Amino acid sequence: MPNRKRTNAYARLDESLLRDLPPFSLLDDVQIREILDLARSRRYDAGATIFEEGDEAERFYLLLDGYMRVVRITPEGEHVIALHIPAGQLFGIAKALGRDTYPATSVTAADSVALSWPMRHWDDFVAKYEGFAAQTYKTVGNRVGEMNNRIVEMATRQVEQRIACAMLRLINQTGRKVENGIEIDFPITRQDLSEMTGSTLHTVSRLLSGWEKQGIVESGRKRITVCQPHQLVILSGAQV
Amino acid sequence: MPNRKRTNAYARLDESLLRDLPPFSLLDDVQIREILDLARSRRYDAGATIFEEGDEAERFYLLLDGYMRVVRITPEGEHVIALHIPAGQLFGIAKALGRDTYPATSVTAADSVALSWPMRHWDDFVAKYEGFAAQTYKTVGNRVGEMNNRIVEMATRQVEQRIACAMLRLINQTGRKVENGIEIDFPITRQDLSEMTGSTLHTVSRLLSGWEKQGIVESGRKRITVCQPHQLVILSGAQV
DNA sequence: CATTCAATTTGATTCAGAACAACAAAAAGT
DNA sequence: ACTTTTTGTTGTTCTGAATCAAATTGAATG
Incomplete structure (x- = not known):
C-alpha cells in the first residue's frame, strides 16, 4: 500500500525562498510574490509518497528542503531508485517531458518541504518568466546526463x-x-x-x-x- | 580513430519530407519551405560518426532515412549503446537539454540521410513554429522514459x-x-x-x-x- | 581463387555476486 | 518489560555469465 502520510506546513512563505533558486533566479520580487501566491507549501515525513507513477500529473513541485528519490517499481515489486533530487530542484515536471502522467514515483528520503503548483500554470510559467524554461531544460538535461551515466555504469x-x-x-x-x-x-x-x-x-x-x-x-x-x-x-x- | 566518412547527398529536398513528421506537423507549406531552405542534407554511410560526445553542439539533426545509434564510450574503450533513433526523429538536440556540447556520440547503424540546421536557429524554431517545442519535449520525454526502462531492466x-x-x-x-x-x-x-x-x-x-x-x-x-x-x-x- | 579479415560458434574454466539461511542488535510498539 | 519489527551481519552454497581459448564460417579483397 502506498504510504501517503503528509503534514501541513507552517513554513513562512518568504520571497527569499525562491530568489536564489535557479528556476526563478532572474525574477524580481513582485514576480516572485506572484508565484508564491499560487503555490501550496507542504511538509512531508520521511518515506512519504508524493505521487505515484502513472498518476495524473496534477501538480509540479519544488523541493525546498529535504531530499527526494525517484523510484520505479517492477511488476515483481522490486524497487529501483532512478534518481535522487536535492533541495532546490523542481520535480514532478511531467509537462516538461510532454507527458500527462508522472513517469515515476516520488518518495521523500528525509523529512521534506516542497512547494507545488497546479500543472495548468506550467505553460504560463514557461511563457512568462524569463529563464524558467531554460532552467527547466538544464535540469532535465542534467538528469538525462545522470541517467545516461547510470546506464553506462550498470553496463560496464x-x-x-x-x-x-x-x-x-x-x-x-x-x-x-x-x-x-x-x-x-x-x-x-x-x-x-x-x-x-x-x-x-x-x-x-x-x-x-x-x-x-x-x-x-x-x-x-x-x-x-x-x-x-x-x-x-x-x-x-x-x-x- | 573516429570514423567520419560522409558522402554528399543528392536527395531532392521536398516539402513532403517534413510535412508529416511530428516536429513540423502543424506547419504550412510556406513555413516548411522556409525551414528546408535553412537545412543541409547529407548522406552517411553505415558506421559513420556524425558527432562525438563532448563536441561543440554546432548543429541539430533530423534523421530522414536510416538508423542512428547513440553511443557512449568508457575510458577503457568499452562501447555502450544508450539509444537507437529511428528515421523521422530529431537528434543532436543538445540545446533542448540546456547543453553546449553533445552529451553522447552519434553513429549511423545503416546508410542514412539526415537534414541538419545550425544550432543558432534552435531558439528561433522553438519560438516561431507552433508545436515544435512541444514535440521536442515529447521526444525528450520519450527518450527519458526509454532510458528509465533501461535502468530498471539492467538493475533487475x-x-x-x-x-x-x-x-x-x-x-x-x-x-x-x-x-x-x-x-x-x-x-x-x-x-x-x-x-x-x-x-x-x-x-x-x-x-x-x-x-x-x-x-x-x-x-x-x-x-x-x-x-x-x-x-x-x-x-x-x-x-x- | 587464394588470402585475409570480420563475425560467429562452442567448449572449458572461473568467479562475482545472488540466493539461501541464520542470527544479532537496535528501534518501535504494546 | 516484553514483543515485534526493522536493519544489519556473516556464513555457505550455487549459478549465471564473464573470461579464456580455439575453431569455423563467410564475406571481401587483390
Whole structure:
C-alpha cells in the first residue's frame, strides 16, 4: 500500500525562498510574490509518497528542503531508485517531458518541504518568466546526463564500483562535513543503496564492512560517513 | 580513430519530407519551405560518426532515412549503446537539454540521410513554429522514459531478458515483415546486441543459438529475424 | 581463387555476486 | 518489560555469465 502520510506546513512563505533558486533566479520580487501566491507549501515525513507513477500529473513541485528519490517499481515489486533530487530542484515536471502522467514515483528520503503548483500554470510559467524554461531544460538535461551515466555504469562496472559511484554521488549532493569525514545527510539503509545500484542488501553490507575495516567509511544504522572519499574515487573507477 | 566518412547527398529536398513528421506537423507549406531552405542534407554511410560526445553542439539533426545509434564510450574503450533513433526523429538536440556540447556520440547503424540546421536557429524554431517545442519535449520525454526502462531492466533483469527486450525494441522500431517473421532492418552483430545490454558477444551468440534451436529466431551474419515474437515477449518478462 | 579479415560458434574454466539461511542488535510498539 | 519489527551481519552454497581459448564460417579483397 502506498504510504501517503503528509503534514501541513507552517513554513513562512518568504520571497527569499525562491530568489536564489535557479528556476526563478532572474525574477524580481513582485514576480516572485506572484508565484508564491499560487503555490501550496507542504511538509512531508520521511518515506512519504508524493505521487505515484502513472498518476495524473496534477501538480509540479519544488523541493525546498529535504531530499527526494525517484523510484520505479517492477511488476515483481522490486524497487529501483532512478534518481535522487536535492533541495532546490523542481520535480514532478511531467509537462516538461510532454507527458500527462508522472513517469515515476516520488518518495521523500528525509523529512521534506516542497512547494507545488497546479500543472495548468506550467505553460504560463514557461511563457512568462524569463529563464524558467531554460532552467527547466538544464535540469532535465542534467538528469538525462545522470541517467545516461547510470546506464553506462550498470553496463560496464561491477557492483563494488557501482556502489562506490552511488555513494560519491550522494556525498556530492548532500554530504555534510562531520568530524571524521563526510556524512550522507539523510537516513540511508543498505537496502536503499542496493536499490540504487541493482544489487542486494547483502552485498552492500559486505562491501561496507570491508570498507569499514580499511577505514574508508564508518557506518551505523541508516547512517554512512565517508572518511576517505579519495579511496572511494579510486574504487569507483573514477568518472563519476 | 573516429570514423567520419560522409558522402554528399543528392536527395531532392521536398516539402513532403517534413510535412508529416511530428516536429513540423502543424506547419504550412510556406513555413516548411522556409525551414528546408535553412537545412543541409547529407548522406552517411553505415558506421559513420556524425558527432562525438563532448563536441561543440554546432548543429541539430533530423534523421530522414536510416538508423542512428547513440553511443557512449568508457575510458577503457568499452562501447555502450544508450539509444537507437529511428528515421523521422530529431537528434543532436543538445540545446533542448540546456547543453553546449553533445552529451553522447552519434553513429549511423545503416546508410542514412539526415537534414541538419545550425544550432543558432534552435531558439528561433522553438519560438516561431507552433508545436515544435512541444514535440521536442515529447521526444525528450520519450527518450527519458526509454532510458528509465533501461535502468530498471539492467538493475533487475538477467541477460536473457535484457537481450529479449532489446530485440523487441528493435523489431518494434524497425521491424520489416519478411517471409518467416520480422527482420531487424539493418545490419546488426552479436557485439552490437551485447553493447545494448551490457553483456558479451559470446553470451549473445549462445543465447541466439539457443533461441534458433527453439525456432524463436533465425539469424545469420549481421542479420536477425524473429520468427516468434510472442515467445520473445515471454522471455523478456514482458513490460517492454 | 587464394588470402585475409570480420563475425560467429562452442567448449572449458572461473568467479562475482545472488540466493539461501541464520542470527544479532537496535528501534518501535504494546 | 516484553514483543515485534526493522536493519544489519556473516556464513555457505550455487549459478549465471564473464573470461579464456580455439575453431569455423563467410564475406571481401587483390
